[in-house]
Amino acid sequence: MTDNRNLVFAVLVFVAPILVAWYGLSVAAAVGIVVLLLLCRWMITLSGFLAPENKPDLELATISASHFVEKVRWSFDRLGIEYTEKPAGGTLGAFFRGRTVPQLKAKTGSVRSVIGNSSDILRYVYGRYLPEDPEKAAFLEPTAERVELERRLDLYGVSLQVWVYYHILHDRDLALHAWGVNNPATPAWQRLLLRILFPLQAALIRLSFKINDTHFAKSVARIEDVLADAEARLEDGRASLLGGTEVNYTDLAFAAFTGLWLMPEAYGGGKADHVRVERDRAPAEMRAEIERWIEAYPRAVSWVESLYANR
Ligand SMILES: N[C@@H](CCC(=O)N[C@@H](CS)C(=O)NCC(=O)O)C(=O)O
Incomplete structure (x- = not known):
């Protein structure tokens, strides 16, 4: 559960070579920056267990108009589960991040699992909520x-x-x-x-x-x-x-x-x-x-x- 920290880290990785070139740093300084970045990466990984970010239990990445999203969203609503919808602009996620919507991020134990594809998302929620309320989950x-x-x-x-x-x-x-x-x-x-x-x-x-x-x-x-x-x-x-x-x-x-x-x-x-x-x-x-x-x-x-x- 380190999504925001990963984003900051990604920005640092892109900024680092620019800084090296800008200030004309030596090879030794560049190696130092790489070591710092690796250390930072490790800290972020550890923080996922020691101080995880506060994220919703179920987060559904969407584009609002999508009919594949609507298929999943309607099933979630019918099941009566709490989830947070995170809408994005159409096509951006697909062509710049390589993900389709709906995409579910779910807290599973100490980690966060990511599931794409509407049918797989429905299989997951069925498995997860069946023991809680078999009658309610039967439609899935x-x-x-x-x-x-x-x-x-x-x-x-x-x-x-x-x-x-x-x-x-x-x-x-x-x-x-x-x-x-x-x-x-x-x-x-x-x-x-x-x-x-x-x-x-x-x-x-x-x-x-x-x-x-x-x-x-x-x-x-x-x-x-x-x-x-x-x-x-x-x-x-x-x-x-x-x-x-x-x-x-x-x-x-x-x-x-x-x-x-x-x-x-x-x-x-x-x-x-x-x-x-x-x-x-x-x-x-x-x-x-x-x-x-x-x-x-x-x-x-x-x-x-x-x-x-x-x-
Ligand atoms: N097989 C996928 C298809 C999903 C799909 O094609 N979603 C479209 C929206 S309807 C999408 O991700 N478009 C990319 C985007 O707009 O970012 C599923 O069942 O979830």
Whole structure:
């Protein structure tokens, strides 16, 4: 539990060679600085056990608009656990720190463990909270059937990323809005950085998600496959995609992902209010597609809306 100290140390490491060059220090002085830095590194390591930083038990790194975040956030809220959300500006964490969101930092004994990937995060909290309240945690049980459905839903989530970016990347203001530049919860320096780096970030997104006509068409086909499958499953009036009367985490995942384009009032549970892309602000082609889906998959849409009404 030394995150802040590690950050200070990283700054010192970058400053050290500049100081050596600036003051024209000797080799012996440079070696002295390296020894000091090593000592400092060791002190920080020891301080993790002797005087750990005061950090929340569960800290969820997010970007506010993310539907993968919403999948996890909703499950946390349903489980009723206390956690602190730490929002960042969209794309910065991925392309400069190599991490995706959601990312969970959890106190585990005397150390802090880091878990990325929404499904792995849900496996962890299920394992951790099951002994405390098995009944409450039951909706997170990763049965083989649920895990298989989750795998397909996660691909729906990825196809939606391609779909969204295909539509909004050419609209700088809208993309920046979705990444959090108008969100007071995004650190101010990140909001500024996003405005400056927008062309680079947009290019990296285009490259990493392969935003082009062919991939877009494939993604829309995949999205519609999943929506048609949900529409068919829900025909018998079931409460859950896999049948039965109880909602489980795969239902919340489907609703969270669908929420990205349907934008129900409660999307984000109050944490995404400043990053919403309302339908009347969406580009015309995006809006037309949303309206087409609402018409083509009415059962799935009203089921998601009813889940969100109780979010
Ligand atoms: N497989 C990952 C996918 C997560 C993902 O793609 N997250 C996006 C946001 S929806 C992300 O991290 N983007 C990087 C960023 O904006 O910093 C999961 O299930 O958590």
